[in-house]
């Protein structure tokens with residue numbers, strides 16, 4: 001991995017660690033840098049000791065959205081604080097969508113290359129070594145910074161999948177499973193793993209080892225299918241690191257709160273503390289329309305326990321492709337998640353923001369409070385809507401019952 005002094009200084013400035021500590025974490029495999037050597041972006045570090053971050057998913061489906069809408073979503077994601085984005089486009093226009101989004105992205109950009117290899121059901125039969133390696137190399141050449149490769153789903157897990165309530169819910173995982181069963185073959189991303197690693201290495205592209213068997217319901221959480229895949233992912237992580245390719249480990253999925261710690265601990269154990277990248281997790285199956293809150297609760301717990309990168313979940317999860325408004329809400333929600341995790345991790349700049357806002361709250365400095373809040377535009381709108389004066393109380397308790405005011409008056413006398 002090419003890491004210049006300038007890159008290290010950039011990371012040092014945003015993460016508040018000295019460069020020797022950053023180097024040590026990277027060399028140990030506990031941290032990963034997201035930046036293709038062909039891209040001119042600020043590198044982003046992902047690791048347990050560093051600030052918690054979130055990824056936002058974009059991309060067209062064969063039935064919804066278009067390139068211009070996805071470009072707008074990308075702008076919203078970047079201007080609202082997303083740390084990384086992934087293009088999950090599928091269907092005929094996926095190549096052009098990826099290329100346009102990548103060109104416009106000033107933050108690390110990830111893909112799932114199998115989506116480009118399989119454009120329709122007929123393509124499932126056509127997966128070949130050449131197609132896999134050529135597609136991955138093409139995306140590396142274009143500048144993609146990290147790629148999800150579902151290489152841990154093996155034939156030995158198939159009997160466990162049959163016992164599940166919700167089977168395979170990973171889109172990439174389900175395509176690979178169909179290829180494996182219909183062709184009576186092993187997972188090709190596992191079979192050609194060393195060739196894939198050799199391609200990624202040339203470009204400093206990070207492999208995000210995908211969890212094709214992440215549970216899609218709390219019933220399936222932490223089951224034999226998931227854990228058998230995790231053990232394989234652990235072996236592939238060691239292999240990648242030994243061959244000079246940085247890794248992230250993708251994680252579940254639908255996990256009840258009481259199982260999040262076990263999942264984080266198992267992932268750390270099998271991958272020697274590689275950076276973890278979890279989807280949420282979602283702590284219940286029933287939050288349709290509110291899955292951003294569902295994912296935020298799981299993400300905050302997982303982040304506190306050591307997950308480094310959280311894949312944001314939006315309110316349209318399990319329902320349909322997100323709209324532009326959904327993306328905005330998703331960003332605000334996961335800004336709150338990462339901020340809350342970073343307070344718990346003790347990052348002084350993040351704690352200072354809360355302390356400053358609270359001191360303005362005590363002095364009834366409304367505009368200053370709003371500026372420091374998680375979504376100033378919304379906070380300002382609500383403040384005006386709720387019949388507030390800009391005085392020394394608000395419409396919640398009113399003048400006589402304002403606790404801050406009454407405390408101030410009381411303390412004046414002691």
Ligand code: SF4
Pocket residue numbers: 392393394395396397398401402403404405
């Ligand atoms: S009126 Fe109540 S809610 Fe409003 S500022 Fe005073 S204590 Fe806080």
